[in-house]
Amino acid sequence: MDSKKKINRKISVAPMMDCTDRHDRFFLRLMSKNVMLYTEMVATKSAIHGDRKKILSFSPEEKPLALQVGGSNKEELAEVAKIAEDMGYDEININLGCPSKKVQKNKFGACLIKEPDLVAECINSMVNACKIPVTAKTRIGFDDTEEFDYLNNFIHKMRDAGSKTFILHARKAILTGLSPKQNLNIPKLNYKMVYDVKKENPNLEIIINGGITKVEEINNHLNFCDGVMIGRSIYQNPYSLIEIEKEIFKTKSSPTREQVVEKLLEYADREVKLGTKINHIMRHTVGLYHGQVGSKEWKRYLSDNMMARDSDFQKAKHIMTIVQNNEKAIQANS
Template sequence: MAIDPALHRLSVAPMLDWTDRHFRYLVRLCSRGVRLYTEMVTDRAILHGNRPRLLDFDPSEHPVALQLGGSDPALLAEAARIGQDWGYDEINLNLGCPSERVQGGGFGACLMKEPDLVAECFAAMREAVQLPVTAKHRLGVDDLEDYGYLARFVEKLASVGVEVFIVHARKAWLQGLSPKENREIPELRYGWVYRLKEDFPHLIFVLNGGVKTLDEAGAHLEHVDGVMLGRAVYEDPFVLEEADRRFFGLEHRPQRLQVAQAMIAYAEARLEEGVPLWSIARHMLNLFKGQRGGKRWRRYLSEHAIRPQAKAQVLWEALEQVTKTPTLRTIASLPKLEKPLQQCS
């Protein structure tokens, strides 16, 4: 069955150490329609590690994709099967991370030099699951920066049934640049991604890299099927404030206080499970970015939520820094956010 391109119209990139289940829950409160991705999880971690810690997510996160890292077809197939059983909507393979640790494991961006192996990996995963299995890759690596090679790479994966390609519109330098520098220094070539869509109109292409606003996303959508935002969302989740109305036809426009209130309720539930408050609060630091009291909010959380025994009351106290309201429970008079839609997957 063909994949509906609308499912990938707007998404939030997988970001190591950032897009954990707590941040994804926050993003879902800001947008019901945007597609979410986990951090990259290696196949071996899933096979041998603490699966609930690695894979658990809240049902409201749907549609949510599991991003895998690995290069062994059999191990990736088993990890994909586990991800399907866990309830994910998509399995994505990381072919773009340039970090030395990832290179040392023989996966990530360095796999772009081995299209035959990558095709074997995808064939094994697609055989193992009924979910969409998608690729996230760069334009090239090191001196291997040639549109012809990129097109052949895409064609190779398409030959084993890959339909969705998330393309970070930069190449990666495997030596000499840090992961951060690899996100900033190599030249962005959006035209190459546009050209892929022209050359392979039957495939789905999602553009990633350097997109900071919904206006920019809308401009790219004139040429490709989808756009993936990354750090812009982490730096201010409310960059998605108008996303549902503009891209998904949903009448949903959250307020920051509503989202804060919902996150406090979420934190209270997770604390009962033994999750430290900072694991959640660290993702909330930018919730009031650019707003009156936003710096006070951030400073208060940074100083108090990081304490080992911190409770959810810290979040209420931080809100006082924003609202200057003596009794924080007065924000309970705000209409609560409706339960996020789950039929978008």
């Protein structure tokens, strides 16, 4: 792999546990060639001792792709960085934003914002272990600490350790008393803090994340930051990637939903032969018709067929009928 090749992080899809697995990423790639993709967070111990093929393998079509890792043991993190490079990942990203109790107990995720020196050591050890970029995704603060100087100092330590790209989720993490879900909504978004970090550090690549849904918002953030990362709104409405391709990357031609499903079913055909369950692929398409005529029918069809335990590939073939009907309905209404 050419480790010097510049990664385009203008738009990226956020790492999301139980969402951005390899099947979802393949699906997203069918709609966007230009966005950067991230895996779900993988704990260092799972990456090192787990079933590597199952946990870390991916299709070449998913690239450019970053592996997101959770951990705070510098030897383990270095080992995972090397594994990521050897497997062909384009970037390794450390999770400094997850506030869940379990993650805190294992001393990784957002609680590490309290320990800038330890994080710097971890990053340095990863940087020394591989040639791919080592990046960090962090909240802008924790509990009562939401101060520019604290965040800026934290970023400087990581910069001095060898990282140049930072994804800033523009809200702090509350480490006690809120569930992970509440931690994605209750702490207030503070985009200005992220803009200020970029202003103060023009040579660093600063990616903004949190609550961004519309192309106009993306364009506005791009006036102040180097890139925008989007999570939930793309998962809920994956076809919005088509608008992002058109408006942000100026891509001329785009596949219809039907063409997307057709290609996904070709992938599913190959995957099912390798033992993948069809629902593990199709579950990510629930939002494909978001906001469209036929959306309800699509969801109903998926839940009746794809989520069933005995789902098999033959049922996937029938999806095409539903897709075609939906496309016809959309055309008739547009």
